[in-house]
Amino acid sequence: MTVAVPTTLDEAVRLFAAEPSAMLLAGGTDAMVEINDGHRRPGGLVIALNRVSDLRTWRHDAERRTLTIGAGVTYSELMQEPIATLAPALADASRTVGSPQIRNAGTLGGNLGTCSPAGDGLPVLSALGAQVRIVSAAGERAASVDDVMVGVKRTSLKPGEMIAEIVLPVLDGWQGYAKVGVRNAMVIAIASACLVVDTDARQLSIALGSVGPTIVRCPEAERQLAAAVDWAALSVPSDALDEFVGLVSSASRPITDHRSTADYRRHAVGVLAKRLARRAFTAGERRS
Amino acid sequence: MSVVEDTQTLRAGTIGDSPARPDGISKVQGGYAFSSDLSADGCLFGATLRSPYPYARIVSIDQSAAWKISGVEAVITADDVPGQLTYGLISQDQPVFASDVVRYVGEPVAAVAALDPETARRALDAIVVEYDERSPLLDPETAIAEGHELIHPDGNLIRHQRIVHGNPDASGAVVVEGTYEIGMQDQAFLGLEAAIAYPDPGADGVELHLATQWLHEDQGQIAACLGVSDDKVRLVLGGVGGAFGAREDISLQVHTCLLALRLGRPVRMAYSRAESFLGHVHRHPATIWMRHHADAAGTLVNVEARFVFDGGAYASTSSAVLVNGITMAQGPYACPNGQVDGYAVRTNHLPCGAMRGFGAVQACFAYESQMDKLADACGLEPQEIRVRNAMRTGDTLLTGQPVMNVAPVEECIRETAALPLPDEPVGGAPLGDGSPNVMKLPGGAGRTADTRDIVRGIGWGVSIKNLMYSETFDDYSTARCRLTDGVVTLKFATAEVGQGFITIAGQIARTVLGVDEVVLDQIDTGVGSAGSTSASRQTWMSGGAVDAACRAARERLFEAVGRSYGIEPVRFMIDGTDVIDTAGDLRIPVSEASAGLEIEETVEYHHPETEDLDELGQGNCHTAFAFVAHRAVVDVDPELGLVKVIQIATAQDVGNALNPLSVVGQIEGGIAQGLGLAVMEEIIQIDGVIRNGNFTDYLLPTFLDMPPVLTTLIEQPDPHAPLGAKGVGEPPCISSTPAVVAAIRDALRQAGIEKPLNRVPVRPADICL
Numbered sequence A: 001m002t003v004a005v006p007t008t009l010d011e012a013v014r015l016f017a018a019e020p021s022a023m024l025l026a027g028g029t030d031a032m033v034e035i036n037d038g039h040r041r042p043g044g045l046v047i048a049l050n051r052v053s054d055l056r057t058w059r060h061d062a063e064r065r066t067l068t069i070g071a072g073v074t075y076s077e078l079m080q081e082p083i084a085t086l087a088p089a090l091a092d093a094s095r096t097v098g099s100p101q102i103r104n105a106g107t108l109g110g111n112l113g114t115c116s117p118a119g120d121g122l123p124v125l126s127a128l129g130a131q132v133r134i135v136s137a138a139g140e141r142a143a144s145v146d147d148v149m150v151g152v153k154r155t156s157l158k159p160g161e162m163i164a165e166i167v168l169p170v171l172d173g174w175q176g177y178a179k180v181g182v183r184n185a186m187v188i189a190i191a192s193a194c195l196v197v198d199t200d201a202r203q204l205s206i207a208l209g210s211v212g213p214t215i216v217r218c219p220e221a222e223r224q225l226a227a228a229v230d231w232a233a234l235s236v237p238s239d240a241l242d243e244f245v246g247l248v249s250s251a252s253r254p255i256t257d258h259r260s261t262a263d264y265r266r267h268a269v270g271v272l273a274k275r276l277a278r279r280a281f282t283a284g285e286r287r288s
Numbered sequence B: 001m002s003v004v005e006d007t008q009t010l011r012a013g014t015i016g017d018s019p020a021r022p023d024g025i026s027k028v029q030g031g032y033a034f035s036s037d038l039s040a041d042g043c044l045f046g047a048t049l050r051s052p053y054p055y056a057r058i059v060s061i062d063q064s065a066a067w068k069i070s071g072v073e074a075v076i077t078a079d080d081v082p083g084q085l086t087y088g089l090i091s092q093d094q095p096v097f098a099s100d101v102v103r104y105v106g107e108p109v110a111a112v113a114a115l116d117p118e119t120a121r122r123a124l125d126a127i128v129v130e131y132d133e134r135s136p137l138l139d140p141e142t143a144i145a146e147g148h149e150l151i152h153p154d155g156n157l158i159r160h161q162r163i164v165h166g167n168p169d170a171s172g173a174v175v176v177e178g179t180y181e182i183g184m185q186d187q188a189f190l191g192l193e194a195a196i197a198y199p200d201p202g203a204d205g206v207e208l209h210l211a212t213q214w215l216h217e218d219q220g221q222i223a224a225c226l227g228v229s230d231d232k233v234r235l236v237l238g239g240v241g242g243a244f245g246a247r248e249d250i251s252l253q254v255h256t257c258l259l260a261l262r263l264g265r266p267v268r269m270a271y272s273r274a275e276s277f278l279g280h281v282h283r284h285p286a287t288i289w290m291r292h293h294a295d296a297a298g299t300l301v302n303v304e305a306r307f308v309f310d311g312g313a314y315a316s317t318s319s320a321v322l323v324n325g326i327t328m329a330q331g332p333y334a335c336p337n338g339q340v341d342g343y344a345v346r347t348n349h350l351p352c353g354a355m356r357g358f359g360a361v362q363a364c365f366a367y368e369s370q371m372d373k374l375a376d377a378c379g380l381e382p383q384e385i386r387v388r389n390a391m392r393t394g395d396t397l398l399t400g401q402p403v404m405n406v407a408p409v410e411e412c413i414r415e416t417a418a419l420p421l422p423d424e425p426v427g428g429a430p431l432g433d434g435s436p437n438v439m440k441l442p443g444g445a446g447r448t449a450d451t452r453d454i455v456r457g458i459g460w461g462v463s464i465k466n467l468m469y470s471e472t473f474d475d476y477s478t479a480r481c482r483l484t485d486g487v488v489t490l491k492f493a494t495a496e497v498g499q500g501f502i503t504i505a506g507q508i509a510r511t512v513l514g515v516d517e518v519v520l521d522q523i524d525t526g527v528g529s530a531g532s533t534s535a536s537r538q539t540w541m542s543g544g545a546v547d548a549a550c551r552a553a554r555e556r557l558f559e560a561v562g563r564s565y566g567i568e569p570v571r572f573m574i575d576g577t578d579v580i581d582t583a584g585d586l587r588i589p590v591s592e593a594s595a596g597l598e599i600e601e602t603v604e605y606h607h608p609e610t611e612d613l614d615e616l617g618q619g620n621c622h623t624a625f626a627f628v629a630h631r632a633v634v635d636v637d638p639e640l641g642l643v644k645v646i647q648i649a650t651a652q653d654v655g656n657a658l659n660p661l662s663v664v665g666q667i668e669g670g671i672a673q674g675l676g677l678a679v680m681e682e683i684i685q686i687d688g689v690i691r692n693g694n695f696t697d698y699l700l701p702t703f704l705d706m707p708p709v710l711t712t713l714i715e716q717p718d719p720h721a722p723l724g725a726k727g728v729g730e731p732p733c734i735s736s737t738p739a740v741v742a743a744i745r746d747a748l749r750q751a752g753i754e755k756p757l758n759r760v761p762v763r764p765a766d767i768c769l
């Protein structure tokens, strides 16, 4: 086994093209666990990405209202200003990840590379409609994050492709992330949800974690609630909120495993959806 | 005649002071060598092949491919065990290696030694074992009901014991009943199992450096399996990173020695976390039915109970855990009548044995849940019903055994109640912008709740724990004290597993002998047994032995001084660091008095004999008892089922706090473990296969889950204890669990929700669905 330590994205892409079976290593907080558990044995080449400065930067384009985050940006960085203001839900999600040590090492690109339905960054990327810039020796392509995530720990990345950047819209409107675990920190989500409100477009989106093979979107619930919101007052009738909860729960596709039950997960995403909506909007009178 | 001034000031490092522990700074700085840090030049690395099936017949084991791997030095199976093929703490029913049948997932089948760990791992992969899978026995009730195939020659029932006391048909105006379940908890010590074995030249003996709780018990079991006499196996304690019962049974000891003796080279074995979950025994899961009868005022009349402990595949200490559980059925309460039926059974689950609290934990969750039901039925507050029934010295257990120790149960409850409730509101003091501090809400970093979603509840738990071993077991301790030139050297085989015995041993010597300098010799089998570091017994037993050895040395010192000055030795005493004549003016420093002397005394300390239980469970089977009360304040999110423990208040019967800081350390640590069992810690097995044998999914409380603990030490020196000091290790984890659960029930009730919560750990779905 050899470890390559490229310093530019071009170099990394070239190395990867030459050996598409190589293992990419960012913060290593997923990869090393898999190796230690014997689930993965890097045979040939490991490409360490943490010296690739292109991957470790982010930029804000005020005109286009986008935030572009390199795949190698860590959670600790995502929690800080100005990212915390530009993408508050991403900062919320980052704060829930692991412990300070994990947040200092773990990256957003690694979260997507692993593509666990419990990845805390992923519901946020989905709710924001993030675009992923993917590079390979063949060039560059963009894909929506929902298209990158295809199954439990499965992405649509082809051999030799790596995630370079993730592009997010900077929106006006409330956004937040909430995650249920059986411990008050350092815990894998057994259910999570991200709500993003776009007051300009008068739209909202909600994405759920740990209740399906990949992140689950709830288009019906999104339409229903957006239609029920009084956008001037940013309030929502309380019975519309109840309906929203029902639609979110029924959009989820949870399983029962050693961490929790399908029933609890379905229930929990509904409660999270309600509470996020309650933080975003004031709950008004019932519609009569 | 001189008057002895009682200055009331505590000399540094003596009993009652809290000197820094000798291992403290190096542990905090990361320099301390745990057993897993041991290594030796040229040592080989051992690894263990384990069964993937809960129950299967071994058809064949083909080692040939493993031997072909370069760097593989040895592959051993049951055929290579020269001595006894099985071991065990109470009955020797567990094979060193499974040969015909595997009985749990993780059971050792073979071991290898190789030049490096990676080669050892590949060698394991190369061993081909053909299994014939059988359908596992997983339901304890099936094990009790006769008729199922015996999964072990010793039978499916490990022990059945009844207790019948007084009039078992007695009843009262109030009857409450419930069935309670306790999940399988892991000790989860942080220092993983590790050992290194050095073969003697000629390979007829071995020296094993390891982390264990009881060097001499290991020595005997290892020697028997190696087929050598005990003196051919010398054990040295390596750095132990916690134990909690999980190091009482043999894990890698015999395997490591076998490999080292076979190869004539040092061999090191070290478990990973995943392997550790398979390699040691766990807390017994239990199902407990109880029916309490009381009069209208809430005074207990009768306790009926049925206990079923799932012992897993091998007996370990199940029969003793069972007796602890059933003999504590009434809790720390006086009760004249009772009838208890208890079973410890064998299944194809992971083997269970000792864990902090040892049977008393399971019983306590049941009887304390019952006491709350009784309080409700009688219209009493939780602490009122407990004070009303509180056990006192002289009261008897359902075994007929009178409790002759100090029994300040009522004081524990009253002093706990006197501790202030938290003054912070739900969500803590608001942040600068007025928002609540999410880290103080249930759900914590997950930001699941707003203050309005939360209700706060209060719950109680009170418990009794027996100290030392029971049922005729003579778990004595040995200590040697050497005094020369004012320096004391202590030698004992007491396993220091983090509890701090090495600190108090020095304190005892300084107090008894008036020295400042105490040297601790290596902890090994070069001196008599100290018994196990378990059952809250080492302060009492090894403390008693050190105390007695130091007193014996002091007698010799007084004799020597007496000879020099022509004074009767009985007139001497130690005052501070001086020997003084209580009937004259002589005062000389101990350092001077002991100059040139070579005093050495070795003493065994035994506790009074105990009895076996008879057919009806009657007999003075226990040695001594300690008590504690806990009050938990818990914030609950009823809709999501998440909780945050806000505060635990406790008053504990400690007898005499030899080292108050150590006592508080035990109390806080034990409460963390009790909290873990209450709300998150459980080994999940599905069809006999462990599903969460790692710290990703076996959740332990973190710093954020652990509340502030308010502690009052109830110091009533116990006249039966050598230093007046009771063991303090186990009680904190026993009743903190039911206290937390009771607080959750109380919070839910305030939200208008009645939930039985008759199972621990309480899962979110148990609260909200």
Ligand SMILES: Cc1cc2nc3c(=O)[nH]c(=O)nc-3n(C[C@H](O)[C@H](O)[C@H](O)COP(=O)(O)OP(=O)(O)OC[C@H]3O[C@@H](n4cnc5c(N)ncnc54)[C@H](O)[C@@H]3O)c2cc1C
Pocket: A023, A024, A025, A026, A027, A028, A029, A030, A031, A032, A033, A049, A071, A072, A096, A097, A098, A099, A102, A105, A106, A107, A108, A109, A110, A111, A112, A113, A114, A118, A119, A120, A121, A157, A161, A162, A163, A164, A186, A187, A188, A189
């Ligand atoms: C103790 C602990 C706690 C944790 N807690 C959480 C938690 O609370 N929430 C959570 O979501 N996760 C958690 N994780 C998992 C992990 O920290 C995150 O998934 C993290 O985002 C992974 O990032 P990384 O940089 O460490 O990735 P790595 O481990 O380096 O890589 C992960 C995967 O992504 C691939 N990869 C890396 N970079 C790229 C790239 N640029 N392009 C394509 N593929 C790439 C790698 O090949 C690998 O398959 C935890 C992990 C640990 C050890």
